Amino acid sequence: MVQIVISSKAGEGPAEWLLVELQGEVVSRQNTGLAGNLMGDLHYTKEGVPVLIVGHHILYGKQVKLEKPFETMETNQENPTSYTVSALIKKKLIFKTRPKPIITNVPKKV
Amino acid sequence: SAKYCPILTNHKSMESLFIHLIIRGDKDEHAVLCNEDETYDLKIADTSNLLLFVPGCKTPDQLPDISASPQLVHAQIWGFSNCYWELRRQRPRLKKLKKLLMENPYDGPAVGMQEEAPGPKYTMDDLLERIQASREEIEAHLQNVHACEIDGFWRILDFDYEMKLLGHVTQLVDSESWSFSKVPLSVCLEELGSLEPKSMIEHCLNCYGRRYSNEDGQVIYALDEDKVCRATAQLLLQNAVKFNLSEFQEVWQQSVPEGMSARLDQLRGLALLDRSSKPETISLLRIEDLPEDTLERFNSLFSLREKWTQDDIEPYIQDLCGEKQTTGALLTKHARSSVQNGVKVYNSRRPIAT
Secondary structure, three states: OOEEEEOOOOOOOOOOEEEEEOOOOOOOOOOOOOOOOOOOEEEOOOOOOOEEEEEEEEOOOEEEEEEEEEEEEEEOOOOEEEEEEEEEEEEEEEEEEOOEOOOOOOOOOO | OEEEEEEOOOOOOOOHHOOEEEEEEEEOOOOOEEEEOEEEEEEEEEEEEEEEEEEEEOOOHHOOOOOOOOOOOOOOOOOEEEEEEEEEEEOOOHHHHHHHOOOOOOOOOOOOOOOOOOOOOOHHHHHHHHOOHHHHHHHHHHOOOEEEEEOOOEEOOOOOHHHHHHHHHHHHHHHHOOOOOEEHHHHHHHHHHOOOOOHHHHHHHHHHHHEEEEEOOOEEEEEOOOHHHHHHHHHHOOOOOOEHHHHHHHHHHHHHHOOOOOHHHHHHOEEEEEEEOOOEEEEOHHHOOOOOOOOOHHHHHHHOOOEEEEHHHHHHHHHHHOOOHHHHHHHHHHEEEEEEEEEEEEEEOOOOOO
């Protein structure tokens, strides 16, 4: 039988990360892959509403406390049957509304 | 490169899960996650949503309230995923534990110059390697099956040997005219130490009695009437397929130590009564001999008997209940009910080959 050990980093508690949940997929403009690219801008309104701008779309979301928190884990280099808990996620920003296109240049009717 | 895989936890106290978790499972088993005293089922869950992980990203409540100038903070998305592991608390798979220990039951010290016959033996670490349960759950089950540690190995006693030890103790209690609740350890070890190893005598007392200290600091045991009578019943019932109930009750009462009362309610989960047959009968049916999986357990019970009353079936399905689940809910889910002779009975939802 396999036994995989998961432990937390000695001494420290886990870091807290944020989860951002989007509907659908995020793709890069020319399909060049996502790594290293700017995804978008995250803003918060005065009321604390998260607003995400991706490409020329704007999405409105809300902050939700996770009923069941997530933990993320990474494998240990030397020992593949050992995982370390790296972060704890207690809340998320969920964007469920349909993205609205931001139109900055509306051609005038001639 | 490091691989991140999120695990969704629904543990009430998140912090305790950070201490030490172990994922256990053989190739053909579903993986389970264990901490010190609990076992969880691990299932992968898919979502059509995209989950992005952003370390250190702040939410409005965490940002300082500076309305003066806008702030730009760079945050990196660590990674993303479409799926995660979901944890669900479950009862540990412990049937394998008894099965392993029964490969080589202990029936007393080797006689004379002989070495004990070779056979598989397991240490606690060996058990942790093989059983999908947490350490505490394994330790509790070892106590339930009356296993003991001999030379570093966990051994289950051969039932006849266990009854032999119990017999020595109860005979001594009788000859010394002790009260069942005041059995002194030291005298037992002294008087019986020549017949059996002292560690075995003490183990027997631990299994069938409650240990405490009296005012003089002496170690005393209070024998458990229910456990003693139950073991005696098993010894009788394992000798035949079925017994005439009234005859059995007579023999059983005569077999238990004088002063103890043998009662049918002591046999829940051990024996099955058939009150519909003439004469009424009783047979051995131990819950530990039945399948561990819920569906298989119900199939097995319904092939033994077509219709069950809730009272009869309850001891055989009690352990299947999930957290906050009742046996009634379990029956609603896995059985069909009807009324027979004014009594509510349950039968299988599917055709059973008997």
